[in-house]
Amino acid sequence: MAERSFKAEVEHLRKGDGDTFTGEGILALTKALLENGVGYVGGYQGAPISHLMDVLADAEDLMSELGIRFEANANEAAAAAMLAASVHYPIRGAVTFKGSVGVNVASDALANLASSGVTGGALVIVGEDYGEGSSIMQERSHAFAMKSQFWLLDPRPNLPAIVKAVGDGFELSEATNTPVMLMVRIRSCHVTGSFPTRTNRRPALTVRDALSNPRSDFARVVLPPMSYLHEQDKVKHRWPAAERFIRDRGLNERFGPDKAPIGIVVQGGMYNGVIRALQRLGLADLYGETQVPLYVLNVTYPLVSSEFLEFCEGKDQVMVVEEGQPEFIEQQLTTFLYRAGSTVKLRGKDILPMAGEYTGQVMLDSIAAFLRQAAPDMLPATVRAPNDDKPKAPDLTKVVPIRPPGFCTGCPERPIFAALKLVQKDLGKHQITGDIGCHLFGSLPPFEVGGATMGYGLGPAANAAFDGGGERRPISIIGDGGFWHNGLSSSITNMVFNKSDGLVVVVDNYYSAATGGQDVMSSRATNASKDTQHPISQAVKGVGVKWVRQIDRTYDVPKLRDTLHEALTTKEPGPKIIVASSECMLNRQRREKPLRAQAIKAGRRVEAPRFGVDEAVCTGDHACMRLSGCPSLGLKHTGDPLRDDPVAHIDQTCVGCGNCGEVADAAVLCPSFYRADVVHNPGKFEIWWAGVTARFTGWLARRRAAKRLEFAA
Amino acid sequence: MTKHEVLEPRPGDVRLQSVIKLAIYAVGGQGGGVLTGWIEDLARSQGWAAQATSVAGVSQRTGATIYYIEMAPGGGQPVFSLMPAAGDVDVMIAAEWMEAGRAIIRGFVTPDRTTLIASTHRNLAVSEKMVPGDGIADGQAVREAAVQMAKRLISADFESVAVRSGSVISATLFGALAASGTLPFPRSAYEDAIRSGGKGAEASLRAFAAGYESAEKGEAPAVKPAPVPQARGVKGPARLMAEWNRLAARAETLPGEAGAMALAGLKKVVDFQDLAYGADYLDRVERIRDRDRAPFDLTREAAKYIANAMTYDDVIRVADLKTRSSRLDRIRGEMGAKDGQLMQLTEFMHPRAEEVVGLFPAGWGAKVAGNPDRMERLDRWINRGRRIRTDSATGFTLLWILGGLKPWRRRTLRHAEEVAHMEAWLARAMGQVDRDYALAVEILRCRRLVKGYSDTHARGLSKFDRVMEAIALVQGREDAADWARRLREAALKDEEGKALDGAIQTIHSFL
Known part of the structure; x- marks a missing residue:
C-alpha cells in the first residue's frame, strides 16, 4: 500500500560477496x-x-x-x-x-x-x-x-x-x-x-x-x-x-597532513560539506585529499579526549564544524582542552552560525574566514583579497511566491477544511488545534484552520484546557496515523475521562498517508502480515465516546458542514467525534489509473470524470480558490479586453474528485462549474439514447440560434 | 584512529573543473525524482562517477522541492557535495517558471557558468490564486532576471509540450538537457537511460524528442492577442445583421481606443439581451463622450465598464450560456472526448430566493423582497443545491426555457436594481468630470469590484460602497484620483477587505 514500492530494489538485497550494490x-x-x-x-x-x-x-x-x-x-x-x-x-x-x-x-x-x-x-x-x-x-x-x-x-x-x-x-x-x-x-x-x-x-x-529458552536477570x-x-x-x-x-577500532578518522598549525574537527555527516569548501578554496582535491588536517567524528558521542588532544598537538587553532544548537561537541572539546591545560585556541560557533543548516555558502564563508584568521598563507590570493564585483541578481523575493507543501489534487481532506471554514463563517471563529500529518496543511492558506500542534496523537489533548466548554466548543483535528500512534490513549481517553465538551475530527484516509501510505490498524486494505480493518469509530465507542458520526465520503461538503454544525451545537454532553473518511487520492490514483487504462483498453465501459469552468459565467472573483487551493484549479487570463481579472480554469490533471462542485453548492458560489464524464466504450442502447437526446437538444439550441446574432468567441 | 595521510601541500586540483553540478527545482508531483534517476543513470552509463541527493519528505506534496546531482569523469569515488552551493551550479533545471525565480534568488544561477533550463508554464501558488483581483506573479520580472543571471537561458513551455506528447514534464526537460549540450554525452545515451527505466518508455521517448526540439527551436515569440476583436465573426438573420452593422459603425466612430472597446462592449451587451439593449448601451457611452476630451480615457473606461454593468449575471444569462449549441463541442474538445465516446454533463446550481424574486416584475418583486417572512418561506422551497444534467432532455429543456426569458428581463426586479445601481455610479463619476477628470476615470474603474454571485457578490457590492464613501472623503484633494486607485487595489487584495480597512484608516488619519 505504500506510496513507493521497493520490490524491485529489494532483489538487490540478496547480493553476496564480491558483488556491488x-x-x-x-x-x-x-x-x-x-x-x-x-x-x-x-x-x-x-x-x-x-x-x-x-x-x-x-x-x-x-x-x-x-x-x-x-x-x-x-x-x-x-x-x-x-x-x-x-x-x-x-x-x-x-x-x-x-x-x-x-x-x-x-x-x-x-x-x-x-x-x-x-x-x-x-x-x-x-x-x-x-x-x-x-x-x-x-x-x-x-x-x-x-x-x-x-x-x-x-x-x-x-x-x-x-x-x-x-x-x-x-x-x-x-x-x-x-x-x-x-x-x-x-x-x-x-x-x-x-x-x-x-x-x-x-x-x-x-x-x-x-x-x-527464556532468560531473566533482575540485575x-x-x-x-x-x-x-x-x-x-x-x-x-x-x-x-x-x-x-x-x-x-579507529572509528574516527584523520585526513590531511600530520603537521600543520591548524585543523578542523567535523561531525562525520558534515564531512562532504567541509571538503567541498576546501575544494573551492584550492585546499582539497577531487578525491578529498586535503591540505588542512581533519579530525572526522564518525562517533559524536562519546568524544575521546586522548584522540582529540593528539590531533590538537602542535596546532595553534582548531575549528569545530558542528551543525545545530546548542554546540554540545564544542563545549565538550573546550573542556578537554581546558582540563589538559592546552593553549590551542578552539574556534567554532564564533565563526559559524549558531543555528540553521550549514549550506555550501555557509561552509565556504566560515572556513575561509577561519583560514584567513588562523593561516592566511594557506589561502590562494583570490580568497585572501576577494575581488567583489560579482553581478548582483535583481531582487525577486517580492515576485516569487512561497510554495509550502499543500493538499494534493483531489485530496479528500480539502473538503473537510472547506466545510470547517464554512461552519466558522456561520458560527464564528473557533479554538482549533491540529495534529501531525497532511491535515496540518489545513492551517495554511487558503483555509487557515487551526493553530498549534503539540505532537503526534496529541491534537485533541492540546485542547484539554478548553475542554470544560464555553460559548463555542474547542475543535481538534487528528489523522488516522496520529490516532493509532498515540491519539486513542493520550487524546481520546483523556477527553472521555475528563468529560470533555470538545469536538474531534478524525481525518481517516485509509492509511498513514503523510508518511507515504503505510498501513495502520484502520486501513481498509488487507495486508498479508498485518491485521487491518479495525474502524476508528468502533475504537472510540469502545473507550466510551457516545456521540460518534462516521462520514464515508468527505467530498460531500454540505453533509460535512451540517454534521460539524450539529456537533458544535448539540446539547449532548461529552466528547463529540466525527470520523471523516475517504482514501488518500495520491495513492488511490497510483493504484487506479493503470487499472482504468487497462479496462478502457479491454473495451469495458468506464466513466472518466473531470471538472470544467464556463469561462463566460466565471466572474473572476476567485471565491472558489479560497475554498479549495487544488493544484488543478488555476487561473488564466482570457484576453478579453473587457475583463481585468483572470478566470478560474481547471487543467487536465483534475481527477474529478467533486470538491469544486460540492463547494460551489455548499457555499453558494457561482454556477460556472460543471462535471464532464467522458464515457469510454459506451453500450449500444446508451449510444442510441444519447443520439436521440442530442438531436432534440440540438434542435432546441439551433432554433434559438437562428433567431439571434451569434458571436464567434 | 584511522589515518589517511597527505603530506605535501599542492596547488588547486584541476580535475575539480571537470565536475558537473546540476540542480533541479521542481514542484512536488512533477516527477523530479524520475528525471534525477535518468540523469544519474546516464552519467554512470558513460563511465562517469555520479551522486544524486534529494530532500523528499512532505515537500513532494505540491511544495517546492530540489534535487541535486554531481558527476565527474573517470572512476574512483570523488567526494561530492550533498547540496548545491550558491555560485557553484553548472546546470539549473527549473520545472516551473517561478521555481526558476526561486533558483535565482538562492544564487544558483550565475552568469559565469550556469545554463538555466526553465519551463515557462505556471503552476500557481495558493497565495496567487486566493487574491480576489489579479494576484498572478510577474513572470516578466523573472525573465529579465534569468536573461541577466544565466550564462545561457533555454526556456519553453515544456509542460504543454509534455502534455501534447502524452507524457510528463520530466521527459521533456530531459530532452531539453540533451539539446543544451551541457553534458558531454550523445543523444542516444539519453534515450538508452529512458529505455532502461522501463515503465512508459515509449511515451517518455516521444516527450523527450519533443522537449529536445522545443529547446533547440527556443521559445516561440509570445503571440500578442489581437488588440480588440473586430466587427467580423458575427452572423445571424439579415434583418438583425443590418441593425448590427449600423450599431457597430456607431461604436467604431467613438474616438481613440474607446471605439474598439465599445465594439467589444456592444457584442457582449447584444449577446446578453438584444440589439435594442445594444443601442441603449451606445447611448450611454455617447453621452459620456459628449462631455469627454482627448485622449478620451473616460469614454474608453465607460465603454468597458458600462458593458460589464449592463451584462449582470442573472439566472437567464447563466441558463442561456449553458444551452448554446457550441458549448457541447467546446467541452468535448477540452475533455479530449473522441468519436464513439459519450459525454455526460452535470451543472452545479444553487439558486436562492433572491434569484427567483429577481425574476419577478419589479414592483411585486420589491414587495416580496421587503418581506422577510415571505422570503424565508420562498427560500425553503428554493435554496438547495441542484445538479442539472444538460446532456439529458429534461435538464437541458429546463435551462433552455429559463434562457428564453430574455424578453421578460427588462421588467424584472433584478434589472431595475442593476440599472439604478449603474445610474448612481455613472452620475457620481460624471459629477467629477469638470472638477477632477482623473478621479472620474478612477470612479468608473471601481466597477471592477462588483463581481461574483450570492455572498461574494454582496461582499463586492459592499466593498464598492465603502470605496465610494472613502472617495467622497478625499474628493477635492489633489491626490484624490491616486487615492481612489489605491482604495480599489486594496479592495482587490483580500477577501475580508483588511487591506481596504487599512487604506481607509490611513485616509482618516490625515483628514
Whole structure:
C-alpha cells in the first residue's frame, strides 16, 4: 500500500560477496543490517526514514527466510521498547524512526534500555530531519544520547561509510553493553552511490530460538538498588569501554597532513560539506585529499579526549564544524582542552552560525574566514583579497511566491477544511488545534484552520484546557496515523475521562498517508502480515465516546458542514467525534489509473470524470480558490479586453474528485462549474439514447440560434 | 584512529573543473525524482562517477522541492557535495517558471557558468490564486532576471509540450538537457537511460524528442492577442445583421481606443439581451463622450465598464450560456472526448430566493423582497443545491426555457436594481468630470469590484460602497484620483477587505 514500492530494489538485497550494490542510502542501510546478522527489526515511519520502513516491509519475505522478525511498530516508543529483546539475549536488533520527534516519543523506552544495558547489539537508526525541507521543529537528537548515555554515530555521508557504521555500531554496542544510535541526515538517506556487498548472515540466535529458552536477570531491571548500579556501570565500565573501542577500532578518522598549525574537527555527516569548501578554496582535491588536517567524528558521542588532544598537538587553532544548537561537541572539546591545560585556541560557533543548516555558502564563508584568521598563507590570493564585483541578481523575493507543501489534487481532506471554514463563517471563529500529518496543511492558506500542534496523537489533548466548554466548543483535528500512534490513549481517553465538551475530527484516509501510505490498524486494505480493518469509530465507542458520526465520503461538503454544525451545537454532553473518511487520492490514483487504462483498453465501459469552468459565467472573483487551493484549479487570463481579472480554469490533471462542485453548492458560489464524464466504450442502447437526446437538444439550441446574432468567441 | 595521510601541500586540483553540478527545482508531483534517476543513470552509463541527493519528505506534496546531482569523469569515488552551493551550479533545471525565480534568488544561477533550463508554464501558488483581483506573479520580472543571471537561458513551455506528447514534464526537460549540450554525452545515451527505466518508455521517448526540439527551436515569440476583436465573426438573420452593422459603425466612430472597446462592449451587451439593449448601451457611452476630451480615457473606461454593468449575471444569462449549441463541442474538445465516446454533463446550481424574486416584475418583486417572512418561506422551497444534467432532455429543456426569458428581463426586479445601481455610479463619476477628470476615470474603474454571485457578490457590492464613501472623503484633494486607485487595489487584495480597512484608516488619519 505504500506510496513507493521497493520490490524491485529489494532483489538487490540478496547480493553476496564480491558483488556491488548501487542505489540509495536507505537501501544500503537495510543491506548492512542483513549482512550483520540482525535478528529483529522494527520502527515507525516518518521523513527521512519512511522509505526505510517501506524497504523493510517490502523485504519481509527475504527477512523471514533469514529468520528475522519485522514489526511495523505502533509508534517510536513501541519500536524502542522492542529493543528490550537485546537486553537479555545476544540478539542484534535494529529499529528506525525520525529524529528528533521520534526520539522524543521513544525517550522513555530509550532511557530504560540505556539503564538496563544490552547483551546483543542494539541499534537505533535515526533519520535526522534538520534544515531545508524539514517538517518539524529544529532540534538535535544528540541531547538524548548525552542524557541517557548511549552512543551516537554520525558517519560520513557515503554508502561505504554508512554501511560500515552499521557493523561498527553493533560491535560497539556489544562491546560496551550499551545501545547505539546511528544518525543519518535527510540527504544521506537519499544519497546514491555504490558499495561492495557481503553475503547476508542469519542471526546466530533467532528470536524464535530465544523464545524457547527464556532468560531473566533482575540485575537488569530498572528498580532500586539496581538502577543506582546501572548509573555507576555506565560511567565506570561502559563509557571507558566505548572510548577504548572507538580508539582501537579507529572509528574516527584523520585526513590531511600530520603537521600543520591548524585543523578542523567535523561531525562525520558534515564531512562532504567541509571538503567541498576546501575544494573551492584550492585546499582539497577531487578525491578529498586535503591540505588542512581533519579530525572526522564518525562517533559524536562519546568524544575521546586522548584522540582529540593528539590531533590538537602542535596546532595553534582548531575549528569545530558542528551543525545545530546548542554546540554540545564544542563545549565538550573546550573542556578537554581546558582540563589538559592546552593553549590551542578552539574556534567554532564564533565563526559559524549558531543555528540553521550549514549550506555550501555557509561552509565556504566560515572556513575561509577561519583560514584567513588562523593561516592566511594557506589561502590562494583570490580568497585572501576577494575581488567583489560579482553581478548582483535583481531582487525577486517580492515576485516569487512561497510554495509550502499543500493538499494534493483531489485530496479528500480539502473538503473537510472547506466545510470547517464554512461552519466558522456561520458560527464564528473557533479554538482549533491540529495534529501531525497532511491535515496540518489545513492551517495554511487558503483555509487557515487551526493553530498549534503539540505532537503526534496529541491534537485533541492540546485542547484539554478548553475542554470544560464555553460559548463555542474547542475543535481538534487528528489523522488516522496520529490516532493509532498515540491519539486513542493520550487524546481520546483523556477527553472521555475528563468529560470533555470538545469536538474531534478524525481525518481517516485509509492509511498513514503523510508518511507515504503505510498501513495502520484502520486501513481498509488487507495486508498479508498485518491485521487491518479495525474502524476508528468502533475504537472510540469502545473507550466510551457516545456521540460518534462516521462520514464515508468527505467530498460531500454540505453533509460535512451540517454534521460539524450539529456537533458544535448539540446539547449532548461529552466528547463529540466525527470520523471523516475517504482514501488518500495520491495513492488511490497510483493504484487506479493503470487499472482504468487497462479496462478502457479491454473495451469495458468506464466513466472518466473531470471538472470544467464556463469561462463566460466565471466572474473572476476567485471565491472558489479560497475554498479549495487544488493544484488543478488555476487561473488564466482570457484576453478579453473587457475583463481585468483572470478566470478560474481547471487543467487536465483534475481527477474529478467533486470538491469544486460540492463547494460551489455548499457555499453558494457561482454556477460556472460543471462535471464532464467522458464515457469510454459506451453500450449500444446508451449510444442510441444519447443520439436521440442530442438531436432534440440540438434542435432546441439551433432554433434559438437562428433567431439571434451569434458571436464567434 | 584511522589515518589517511597527505603530506605535501599542492596547488588547486584541476580535475575539480571537470565536475558537473546540476540542480533541479521542481514542484512536488512533477516527477523530479524520475528525471534525477535518468540523469544519474546516464552519467554512470558513460563511465562517469555520479551522486544524486534529494530532500523528499512532505515537500513532494505540491511544495517546492530540489534535487541535486554531481558527476565527474573517470572512476574512483570523488567526494561530492550533498547540496548545491550558491555560485557553484553548472546546470539549473527549473520545472516551473517561478521555481526558476526561486533558483535565482538562492544564487544558483550565475552568469559565469550556469545554463538555466526553465519551463515557462505556471503552476500557481495558493497565495496567487486566493487574491480576489489579479494576484498572478510577474513572470516578466523573472525573465529579465534569468536573461541577466544565466550564462545561457533555454526556456519553453515544456509542460504543454509534455502534455501534447502524452507524457510528463520530466521527459521533456530531459530532452531539453540533451539539446543544451551541457553534458558531454550523445543523444542516444539519453534515450538508452529512458529505455532502461522501463515503465512508459515509449511515451517518455516521444516527450523527450519533443522537449529536445522545443529547446533547440527556443521559445516561440509570445503571440500578442489581437488588440480588440473586430466587427467580423458575427452572423445571424439579415434583418438583425443590418441593425448590427449600423450599431457597430456607431461604436467604431467613438474616438481613440474607446471605439474598439465599445465594439467589444456592444457584442457582449447584444449577446446578453438584444440589439435594442445594444443601442441603449451606445447611448450611454455617447453621452459620456459628449462631455469627454482627448485622449478620451473616460469614454474608453465607460465603454468597458458600462458593458460589464449592463451584462449582470442573472439566472437567464447563466441558463442561456449553458444551452448554446457550441458549448457541447467546446467541452468535448477540452475533455479530449473522441468519436464513439459519450459525454455526460452535470451543472452545479444553487439558486436562492433572491434569484427567483429577481425574476419577478419589479414592483411585486420589491414587495416580496421587503418581506422577510415571505422570503424565508420562498427560500425553503428554493435554496438547495441542484445538479442539472444538460446532456439529458429534461435538464437541458429546463435551462433552455429559463434562457428564453430574455424578453421578460427588462421588467424584472433584478434589472431595475442593476440599472439604478449603474445610474448612481455613472452620475457620481460624471459629477467629477469638470472638477477632477482623473478621479472620474478612477470612479468608473471601481466597477471592477462588483463581481461574483450570492455572498461574494454582496461582499463586492459592499466593498464598492465603502470605496465610494472613502472617495467622497478625499474628493477635492489633489491626490484624490491616486487615492481612489489605491482604495480599489486594496479592495482587490483580500477577501475580508483588511487591506481596504487599512487604506481607509490611513485616509482618516490625515483628514
